[in-house]
Every structure is written in structure tokens, then in C-alpha cells.
Amino acid sequence: MTDYIDVDVRPILRAGGEPFSVIMAALQRLAPGQGLRLYATFKPVPLFAVMADKGYAYADRPLEHGEWEVLFTPVETELEQASSAAAGAGFDDWPEPAVKLDNRDLEPPEPMVRILAAADQLGPGETLSALLRREPVFLFPQLEKRGFRWLGGFTPDGATYELTVRAP
Missing domain, CATH: 3.30.110.40 (TusA-like domain)
Structure with a gap:
């Protein structure tokens, strides 16, 4: 199961700021296999491609008042989990x-x-x-x-x- 750190950029967006550098800084602090839970005032569609290029899949859900929660999960973790499960189940042969x-x-x-x-x-x-x-x-x-x-x-x-x- 992936552990996530929370990054709430809603206050930055409400103040008219640009949160991209905050998101990228948080990404740099992630431990291997750790994901990012992002809170935003809009669905951050442009960020999805950026995060995919960095090896993260996303799952989003709307919150109240048009706000969004997005989970960015490292794709490698899914492969590593599948490989570990496979090795334990005799798939390695x-x-x-x-x-x-x-x-x-x-x-x-x-x-x-x-x-x-x-x-x-x-x-x-x-x-x-x-x-x-x-x-x-x-x-x-x-x-x-x-x-x-x-x-x-x-x-x-x-x-x-x-x-x-x-x-x-």
C-alpha cells in the first residue's frame, strides 16, 4: 500500500500564486515508493502529463466547491508489488x-x-x-x-x- 504526503496548494491558488514549484519540491522530498496527495481549487489536468513523465499515475476525485483531490502514485511501486507477489507465488520460474x-x-x-x-x-x-x-x-x-x-x-x-x- 502506498504512503502519501499531503500537499495543499489551495491557499497559493486562492492568493493568485503559481504552486508548480511547491509541488515539484514536494516531489523531490518523497521517499522511494511514496506518493503525493494534492489538493487544488481546480482539476489540475496539465499536471497529469508532467507527473506521468516523472513516473506517477493519478487518480482524482472532486471535492466540495469545485475543488479536487488527486493521488499521484509511483508506477514503479505497482510493478515492484506485482513482481514481489509473483516471486512468492512461483511466477519466477x-x-x-x-x-x-x-x-x-x-x-x-x-x-x-x-x-x-x-x-x-x-x-x-x-x-x-x-x-x-x-x-x-x-x-x-x-x-x-x-x-x-x-x-x-x-x-x-x-x-x-x-x-x-x-x-x-
Whole structure:
């Protein structure tokens, strides 16, 4: 679970100031794996791309009076957690993928259709890898229903979801 430090830039914004340097200074003070909880008087959409370039995913929610809370979570933490869980679950002995799919240019549901079709062709214990633009949340129950195991996470830049699937 990610630990967050709070940065409330609402007073700076209300006073007509520019809080970007305060946010970047707070970012520099974060410990490895730590996230940033930002409070702002507006949804800080331009900041999302800046933080993605620095390796942070975001989740936002509106507050009262048009204000916003945004959680910036280090993407590496998600990958490290997935890797740790995988190592503990015996995923570290998986073979190299027999099939490699790049589904980043496809629109849903085509990535799921391609992955399931390829997975059904795998031999016992074989794996496939797939690159996607987003986390395939609707695919996971389908894989589990068919007896497949899977491991996935976003790359550090947050642009690609890497999925590995192993046949039963």
C-alpha cells in the first residue's frame, strides 16, 4: 500500500500564486515508493502529463466547491508489488513467452479477443506476453475462468501495460 504526503496548494491558488514549484519540491522530498496527495481549487489536468513523465499515475476525485483531490502514485511501486507477489507465488520460474502480442494500437475488445485466442493455443505451462494501452480488467476474469495464471503491470512511464499469461 502506498504512503502519501499531503500537499495543499489551495491557499497559493486562492492568493493568485503559481504552486508548480511547491509541488515539484514536494516531489523531490518523497521517499522511494511514496506518493503525493494534492489538493487544488481546480482539476489540475496539465499536471497529469508532467507527473506521468516523472513516473506517477493519478487518480482524482472532486471535492466540495469545485475543488479536487488527486493521488499521484509511483508506477514503479505497482510493478515492484506485482513482481514481489509473483516471486512468492512461483511466477519466477515461468518460461520465456512462446507468443508475443503488441495490442497497443487496437481498440477494445480486440486486445482481449486476440489474447484469449492466443492463450487457447498455448501448450501446458507455456506463456504469452502482451503489450496494451490500458489494464485489461475485463480480461482477468476470463483468464481465471479458463484456468490461466497471469501477471501484469504498467511500465515505469505509465504508457504500456505488460501482461504475461501462463497456460494451466
